Amino acid sequence: MKSAVIVFxxxxxxxDMAVALEKITGQKPLMVWHQDYDFDKVDFxxxxxxxxxxxxxxxxxMSARSHIMKEVIKRAEDGVPTxxxxxxxxxxxxxxxxxxxxxxxxxxxxxxxxxKLKVENTDSLFTNGYDEGAEITIxxxxxxxxxxxxxxxxxxxxxxxxxxxxxxxxxNGAQRRIAxxxxxKGNVLGMMxxxxxxxxxxxxxxxxxxxxxxxxxxxx
Amino acid sequence: MTNVNNIKITPEIVKExxxxxxxxxRIVSAMGREPNYTELGIYSVMWSEHCSYKSxxxxxxxxxxxxxxxIQGPGENAGVIDIGDGQAAIFKMESHNHPSYIEPYQxxxxxxxxxxxxxxxxxxxxxxxxxxxxxxxxxHPKTRHLVSGVVEGIGGYGNCVGVPTVGGETNFDASYNGNxxxxxxxxxxxxxxxxxxxxxxxxxxxxxYVGSKTGRDGIHGATMASAEFTEDSEEKRPTVQVxxxxxxxxxxxxxxxxxxxxxxxxxxxxxxxxxxxxxxxMASKGGVGFELNLDNVPQREANMxxxxxxxxxxxxxxxxxxxxxxxxxxxxxxxxxxxxFAVIGExxxxxxxxxxxxxxxxxxxxxxxxxxxxxxxxxxxVYTDKRDAADVAAPxxxxxxxxxxxxxxxxxxxxxxxxxxxxxxxxxxIQRPGGDAAVVRVHGTEKALAISTDVTPRYCYxxxxxxxxxxxxxxxxxxxxxxxxxxxxxxxxxxxxxxRPEIMGQFVGCLEGMGEACRALDYPxxxxxxxxxxxxxxxGIMPTPAIxxxxxxxxxxxxxxxxxxxxxxxxxxxxxxKDELGASLYQKQILGEDAGAPPFVDxxxxxxxxxxxxxxxxxxxxxxxxxxxxxxLIAALADMAISGGMGADxxxxxxxxxHTSLFxxxxxxxxxxxxxxxxxxxxxxxxxxxxxxxVIGTTGGDTLSVNGDVSIAMSELTAAHEGWLPNYMAKAAx
Numbered sequence: 001m002k003s004a005v006i007v008f009x010x011x012x013x014x015x016d017m018a019v020a021l022e023k024i025t026g027q028k029p030l031m032v033w034h035q036d037y038d039f040d041k042v043d044f045x046x047x048x049x050x051x052x053x054x055x056x057x058x059x060x061x062m063s064a065r066s067h068i069m070k071e072v073i074k075r076a077e078d079g080v081p082t083x084x085x086x087x088x089x090x091x092x093x094x095x096x097x098x099x100x101x102x103x104x105x106x107x108x109x110x111x112x113x114x115x116k117l118k119v120e121n122t123d124s125l126f127t128n129g130y131d132e133g134a135e136i137t138i139x140x141x142x143x144x145x146x147x148x149x150x151x152x153x154x155x156x157x158x159x160x161x162x163x164x165x166x167x168x169x170x171x172n173g174a175q176r177r178i179a180x181x182x183x184x185k186g187n188v189l190g191m192m193x194x195x196x197x198x199x200x201x202x203x204x205x206x207x208x209x210x211x212x213x214x215x216x217x218x219x220x
Numbered sequence: 221m222t223n224v225n226n227i228k229i230t231p232e233i234v235k236e237x238x239x240x241x242x243x244x245x246r247i248v249s250a251m252g253r254e255p256n257y258t259e260l261g262i263y264s265v266m267w268s269e270h271c272s273y274k275s276x277x278x279x280x281x282x283x284x285x286x287x288x289x290x291i292q293g294p295g296e297n298a299g300v301i302d303i304g305d306g307q308a309a310i311f312k313m314e315s316h317n318h319p320s321y322i323e324p325y326q327x328x329x330x331x332x333x334x335x336x337x338x339x340x341x342x343x344x345x346x347x348x349x350x351x352x353x354x355x356x357x358x359x360h361p362k363t364r365h366l367v368s369g370v371v372e373g374i375g376g377y378g379n380c381v382g383v384p385t386v387g388g389e390t391n392f393d394a395s396y397n398g399n400x401x402x403x404x405x406x407x408x409x410x411x412x413x414x415x416x417x418x419x420x421x422x423x424x425x426x427x428x429y430v431g432s433k434t435g436r437d438g439i440h441g442a443t444m445a446s447a448e449f450t451e452d453s454e455e456k457r458p459t460v461q462v463x464x465x466x467x468x469x470x471x472x473x474x475x476x477x478x479x480x481x482x483x484x485x486x487x488x489x490x491x492x493x494x495x496x497x498x499x500x501x502m503a504s505k506g507g508v509g510f511e512l513n514l515d516n517v518p519q520r521e522a523n524m525x526x527x528x529x530x531x532x533x534x535x536x537x538x539x540x541x542x543x544x545x546x547x548x549x550x551x552x553x554x555x556x557x558x559x560x561f562a563v564i565g566e567x568x569x570x571x572x573x574x575x576x577x578x579x580x581x582x583x584x585x586x587x588x589x590x591x592x593x594x595x596x597x598x599x600x601x602v603y604t605d606k607r608d609a610a611d612v613a614a615p616x617x618x619x620x621x622x623x624x625x626x627x628x629x630x631x632x633x634x635x636x637x638x639x640x641x642x643x644x645x646x647x648x649x650i651q652r653p654g655g656d657a658a659v660v661r662v663h664g665t666e667k668a669l670a671i672s673t674d675v676t677p678r679y680c681y682x683x684x685x686x687x688x689x690x691x692x693x694x695x696x697x698x699x700x701x702x703x704x705x706x707x708x709x710x711x712x713x714x715x716x717x718x719x720r721p722e723i724m725g726q727f728v729g730c731l732e733g734m735g736e737a738c739r740a741l742d743y744p745x746x747x748x749x750x751x752x753x754x755x756x757x758x759x760g761i762m763p764t765p766a767i768x769x770x771x772x773x774x775x776x777x778x779x780x781x782x783x784x785x786x787x788x789x790x791x792x793x794x795x796x797x798k799d800e801l802g803a804s805l806y807q808k809q810i811l812g813e814d815a816g817a818p819p820f821v822d823x824x825x826x827x828x829x830x831x832x833x834x835x836x837x838x839x840x841x842x843x844x845x846x847x848x849x850x851x852x853l854i855a856a857l858a859d860m861a862i863s864g865g866m867g868a869d870x871x872x873x874x875x876x877x878x879h880t881s882l883f884x885x886x887x888x889x890x891x892x893x894x895x896x897x898x899x900x901x902x903x904x905x906x907x908x909x910x911x912x913x914x915v916i917g918t919t920g921g922d923t924l925s926v927n928g929d930v931s932i933a934m935s936e937l938t939a940a941h942e943g944w945l946p947n948y949m950a951k952a953a954x
Contacts, residue, residue, distance in 0.1 A: 009473075009557060010466050012382025016647040035556075049645075051380045054466030110375050110640045141379070141642040194644075202650050202661075202776070 001216050003029040003044040006072065008063055013049035013085065013196065020196035021046065024212040034063075037071040043219055044081045045072055047088030049141070049194060059102065059144045060087060064094030073097060081125055081215055082188045086142055089180070089190030098181055098190045099157065100149035105142070106173025112141040114204060116168035117179055117193060121161045124182060126189045129214035135168060136207035138193035140179075145192040147174035147181075157181055164189055224527045225256040225582055233257075237264035243595055250589035258527045258575065258583045263590065265440070265493035265531060266500060269752050272594035275718040276750045279731050283745050284738045289707055290746055291412065297338040297489065298408075299746025300415055301708045303772045307662065308412045309669055310344040313352070313405035313712040313768040315751035319460040320402040324369025329377040329463040331404040333535050336381065337489035340472050341538065343416040343479050344408025347646060348660050349378050351388035351404050352673040352712065352766040356397030358629050358948060363392070366400050367637075368949065374404070375640040380465035381472065384649050385641035386658035388673050392629045395677075398756030403712040405768040407671055409662060416479060418488040418498075420506035420541045420567055425485060427499070427510060427565040428547070430554050431471050431537040434495070435520035437461050438533025467536040467559070474557040475538065483546035490537040496530045498539040499573055504591040512565035514577040526575055526582045541567060601724035604684050610816020612801035614879040618930055621810045622882070626858045627940025628809055629948070631851050633862075636945040654863065655782050656701040656847055657771070668776035670704035672769050676850065677762035679818035682803040684726045684763055688733025689821040693887060695769030696741050697847040700830040701890060703780045703837030704771035706741065711748040711767050716760025718752045726763040727752075733821075734765060740823035743769070780837045780892075782846040784864030787920030789844070790899035791868060795829050795889030796912040797853065799880050805850045806883035819885045826888040832911055833890045836902060844893040854882040854930065856891050861924050862941050867934045870917030870926045878929055893919055 003021050007014045014031065021029045021044075029046070032039045052063040063069055069091065076082040076097055084092040092098040105111060114137050119130040130136065149157070154176055157163050165180035172192075180191030195208030227233070234244045237260055247255055247263050255263060265271055273280065285293035291308055292300035298312035316331025336346050351374060356363045367390075378385040383406070420427075438461035478484060486506065488498040495517070503510045514526050520534070542550055547563060554561035568574070573590065575583035615621035625631050638653035650668060651659035657672040674694040680687030692709060699706040711734070716723040738744055754761045773779060801807055802816025836842040844864075848856045853872075861868050872881050894902060899915055906913035917926075925931040 010380070010469055012380075012469065012645055016645065019647055050382060051466055051469070054380075054464075056466070109372075110379055110642070112379075112642045112644065113639050139644055141644060143379070197644050197647060203644075203647065 001025045001044055001219050002027060002042045003046060004032050004039060004042040005029045005046045005048055006032050006034065006068060008034045008050065008052035010052050010054055011048050011050035013194065017046050017048040017196045020199050020212065023199060024209055025216060034066060034068045037068045044083065044215060045075060047084035047091055049086030049088060052087055052091065060090035060094040063091045069095055076188050079187050083126065084190040085194055085196065086192055089192055090144060092188060092190040097188050098183055099153050100147055100181065102144050103146040103148050104144050105146050110143040111171060112139065114139050115171055115193060117165045118168055120163045120166050124164060124186050125218050126211055126214055127164055128217060129210040137198065137205055138195055138208055139197050140171065140193045142192055145172045145174065147178045149175060160184060165191055165193065224525045225258055227257045229254055229257065229260055237261065238268060239264055243267060246593060246595065250586060250593050256583070258530060259585055261527050261531050262496045262583065262585065265496060266590045267594045270492055271497055273750055274595045275597050275599050275752060276727065277596050278598050279728055283731065283735050285744050285746065287708065287742060287744045290744055291415065293746050294748060296417060297341045299708060299710055300342065301746060301770070302412060303662070303667065306412050308410050308415060309407060309770055310339050310342050310410055311405065311407040311710055311768065311770055312338050312747040313403055313710045313766065314338065314749040315712050315714060316402045316404065317400060317714065317751055317754055320370055321400050323460040324366050325373040325376065326460050326462050328370040328373030328402050330461045330535055331402050332374055332377040333463045333465065333468050334491050335404045335406045336383065336468060337491065339406040339408040340475055341416065341487055341489045342410065343414050344410040345476060346383045346406050346408040347648070348407045348658065348671055349383050349385040349404065350658065350671055350673050350768060353388065353390045354396045354401035354764060355392050356400065357394040358392050360397045364949060370402055371637050371640050377463055377465045379642040381469045382645050384643045384645050386643050386649055386660060386671065387653040390634055390637060393677065393762060395762045398759065399754045399761050401714050401764055403766045405673060405710060407669060407770060414479065416484060416487050418486050418502050418505055420486045420502040420508050422485060423508065423567050423569045425541050425544055425567045426547055426563045427512065427567065428540045428542055428550065429517060429537065429562045429564045430540065431559055432464065432467050432534055433518040433520035433560055434529055434532050435534045436524065436528055436532060439528060439531045461533045461535050463535050470557040470559055471536050471538065474554050474559055478550055478553050481549065483542050483550050484540055485543055486541040488539050490539060492533065494531060494533045500587055500590050502539065502541065503573060503587045509568035509570035509572045509574065509587060510565055511568050511574040511576065514575055516562050516564040518560040518562050526577045530575065599718050599724045600721045601728050602721045603725045603729055607682055607802065607817045610802040612807050612816065613811060614877060615810055618879065619932055622854055622930055622932060623937065623940050624810060625806065625851050625855060626937060627944050629944065630805060630809065631855055632944035633942045634945065635942060636949060650776055651702060651779060651781060656698040657704070659702055659779055661776050666775050668773050668779065670699045670702045670771040670773060672698035673766060674698060675764055675766045677764045678803045678808060678814065680726065680730055680763040680765065682818045684729025685733040686818050686821055687763065688730035688765060689737040689823065690887065691765055691767045692734050692737035692741065692743065693821055693823070693826050694849055695767045696743055697830055699769050699771035700834045701780065701845045701847045703778050703834060704773040705834065706743050706769055706771040708744050708746045709767050709769045711745060711765055713748065713750045714754050714761060714764040714766065715752050716755045723760055730763055730765045737823055741827055778838060778840060780843045780845040782860050782863050783844065784860050784866050784868065784893055784919040785844055787866055789893040789919045790896050790915050791870065791917045791919060792892050792894065792899050792902055793853065793889065793914050793916050794833060794892065794906060794911060796886060797874065797876065797881055797884050797889065798886045799876055800884045800886045801880060804883055804885045806852070819887050821887050829888045829890065829911055832906060832909055833892065836892060841898055841902060842892045842894050846891050848889040848891065850885065852883040852885050854926070858924060858937060858941065860891065861934060862938050866919055867921040867923045868917050868919050869921060872916060872927055878927060882926065
């Protein structure tokens with residue numbers, strides 16, 4: 001599986017994502033600088049965590065309008081599996097590839113800790129490796145992870161199986177404790193928790209590995 | 221624009237610049253004429269306590285700074301030690317106390333920014349941030365606001381630059397009511413053959429400015445940091461700098477990218493006293509002169525004067541000397557990262573700092589005089605009187621005393637703080653906050669760095685010499701307790717007004733103790749910072765020489781943590797418990813007293829016991845270990861039980877009274893847990909080595925009990941421990 005990690009000037013989980021992808025897929029990902037938007041064809045695109053262009057405006061708002069994201073949107077619409085973590089998720093909602101928005105955490109504090117997640121859909125491209133009803137542990141580290149969408153959208157997401165992960169406990173005020181959502185086609189996933197930080201026992205567990213392995217299973 | 225250099229220098233202006241008459245006379249004599257306004261400003265910051273160490277230098281020289289593994293000791297931007305395999309750890313700790321009290325968010329944030337720059341300036345990628353924080357008593361009306369702002373500022377900056385904040389310490393005490401301490405530490409990694417220094421060289425070589433533009437923020441920050449606080453200190457808010465962590469992130473990446481080439485001759489961050497201090501430092505170390513054209517300095521605001529440009533402490537800026545002909549290549553890198561890049565001058569052979577502006581020379585000062593003529597004071601001092609041993613009473617209710625300590629401001633869980641810091645980014649944090657030392661892997665290797673910040677100001681106040689020893693020894697012990705070998709320390713020496721002999725006596729005493737510990741433990745000082753005048757309206761803080769220790773473990777899989785791991789394991793106490801309740805946390809918090817001599821630090825015993833424990837971890841005999849410090853044996857047991865989610869049943873056999881056994885803060889002690897057979901082996905090995913040892917109990921159950929006299933449900937203990945800080949902070953919102 002050939003993957004690409006999009007690197008914005010303020011990305012700071014780009015190396016972590018690259019390490020995880022290389023460890024799990026056995027292949028070094030292509031690191032794509034935000035100005036090099038004419039990059040090679042890949043099987044998987046990752047938008048890492050960080051502060052893309054500083055995020056002094058709404059998180060992800062500037063990146064969503066960048067050249068590189070125009071290219072990512074095109075490829076995602078063509079069906080390339082696209083995965084955004086944390087700031088990556090914020091960018092995906094700002095582009096409209098995913099519904100909803102990520103607001104400041106309800107208690108207004110940054111939160112970094114392991115959280116329990118319920119895997120809500122175990123058939124998807126990204127989650128097929130998890131057992132049905134699985135509860136997993138993945139860390140979060142964000143200031144703006146409070147997922148919001150209107151009730152109709154939330155009903156639709158839940159009805160169509162687009163909610164990938166849900167927090168077991170309320171950690172940031174997210175509507176219906178939603179931690180990660182997919183697009184209708186199922187090839188775009190955005191999530192606040194960081195699976196790339198939970199890929200070996202030394203880091204506290206391996207529950208994050210399964211997500212990457214799920215994509216590999218499906219892509220063969 | 222008014223030409224500030226037309227302002228006539230009066231005695232009042234000299235005084236406003238924090239210079240006394242004798243110092244001003246020295247300037248006039250060094251220059252052979254009266255300085256103009258810009259020159260006076262430059263002298264005032266270069267000769268400020270913060271930049272010149274004029275009160276402390278004489279004593280700092282006595283500290284041990286050498287060991288075979290020390291690559292660079294004090295005097296550069298940060299200290300450098302060899303960690304094997306061609307790699308080096310580069311680290312330093314620095315204070316940002318005064319700004320953080322005035323403007324907690326920006327003060328703390330720029331403290332982190334500044335220390336990060338000190339480390340990456342030398343070619344290191346920062347891999348861990350730590351801090352040592354001290355606030356006033358919880359009931360003081362400002363404390364919540366300051367805790368909240370400082371924690372948010374540290375997080376806001378560190379989280380954005382993508383360097384994990386992996387640990388630290390936080391304490392509350394009334395002596396910090398009007399003067400909090402915010403000490404930040406950064407550790408970075410570099411290859412030993414790719415370390416950068418600040419000595420400029422090569423007449424005619426270009427002097428290059430990179431990073432953010434220069435604004436009017438932070439002017440005279442260094443001078444403010446060198447004066448006592450008074451009631452009108454709030455008015456100094458404009459001297460606090462404003463940080464931009466996104467730019468810092470860009471600056472780190474751009475500098476490291478340029479450092480991978482061979483273009484840089486010398487590099488220095490613009491920290492305290494900004495452009496002035498960095499130019500002078502680089503020129504002085506290289507024995508050359510600098511001619512700067514201030515018109516070329518990237519400016520954020522219109523009509524800035526030379527005075528303002530030279531003294532601005534705008535953040536996220538660096539100064540470099542490049543090899544000739546490399547400017548275009550370097551410029552392309554900084555343009556890629558969308559940062560300013562400007563050639564602002566060149567190296568000369570005049571030995572002077574020459575400043576040009578609008579085609580005129582606006583400043584011309586001998587570099588030597590700015591650095592070497594700075595006054596050095598041997599200020600008078602009186603040692604703190606030795607205290608006698610104290611007889612410390614038992615508590616009225618033992619269980620309540622334990623709960624009050626474990627669930628009180630000084631021993632409660634700091635989770636509320638460290639959950640606001642991204643402590644996992646970079647993917648190498650293998651021991652998160654809450655243990656004895658933070659541990660981060662050396663990326664891509666089996667090695668790991670262990671880092672701890674410590675000091676016990678109660679001891680430093682009661683007996684500066686013992687307190688100085690203990691601060692160094694405690695970092696050494698914490699690093700040992702995770703299984704690493706302690707290698708070197710940095711420090712941040714926070715004291716009151718050195719012009720008062722009793723404060724100077726605290727300083728001298730603490731340094732003597734620190735020096736003794738460093739020598740006995742082969743644990744030199746490689747970098748540091750002094751912060752004096754931590755006083756408000758004449759009332760000083762407790763002496764607080766914060767120590768940041770760094771150690772290395774070869775095999776990170778052997779790492780020990782404090783949590784009890786399996787029920788039914790034997791708990792072994794290593795080291796001797798003595799009647800040492802003087803200046804203990806128990807005495808201060810539960811009895812409300814501060815009397816008696818603090819625990820004695822026997823450095824030979826410290827080393828013997830620590831080496832023994834480290835070997836147990838390295839041999840794989842033990843993976844559960846905790847050192848004993850504030851709160852004594854019962855506090856350590858509680859930490860291990862709470863972290864492990866299980867209780868313990870302990871029986872103490874001793875001639876001491878039970879409250880003494882539980883709360884004594886005798887040094888050089890550790891608790892380990894292991895299966896019964898291993899514990900017996902450990903007991904025998906310790907005995908053979910002449911080390912006091914006792915198997916004191918068993919892990920497991922849902923109660924922490926000692927001799928049947930202490931018996932607390934784990935649920936209650938955990939709730940008290942975890943609850944204090946969030947409950948306290950929640951009241952801020954009311």
